[in-house]
Amino acid sequence: MDSDGNSPADEIMCVCSGTTRGQIYDLFMQGKDVEAISRHSGALSGCGGCEWDIEQFVKALAVLPKT
Numbered sequence: 220m221d222s223d224g225n226s227p228a229d230e231i232m233c234v235c236s237g238t239t240r241g242q243i244y245d246l247f248m249q250g251k252d253v254e255a256i257s258r259h260s261g262a263l264s265g266c267g268g269c270e271w272d273i274e275q276f277v278k279a280l281a282v283l284p285k286t
């Protein structure tokens with residue numbers, strides 16, 4: 220939780236589509252790759268400014284041990 224009281228899951232990762240970190244996490248956990256996450260959420264379909272952040276986030280999730 221940050222100083223504004225927002226949890227990281229509420230953090231907007233793609234300003235163009237309003238896609239949050241939590242939405243990307245949920246889509247990844249459903250087995251979707253970056254391309255499918257983009258199709259489902261609209262992320263990466265605007266200015267592209269979120270591309271690096273989202274790719275890094277998904278890469279980090281991919282190396283987490285599966286529970």
Ligand code: FES
Nearest residue numbers: 233235265266267
């Ligand atoms: S911030 Fe994600 S496409 Fe613009």
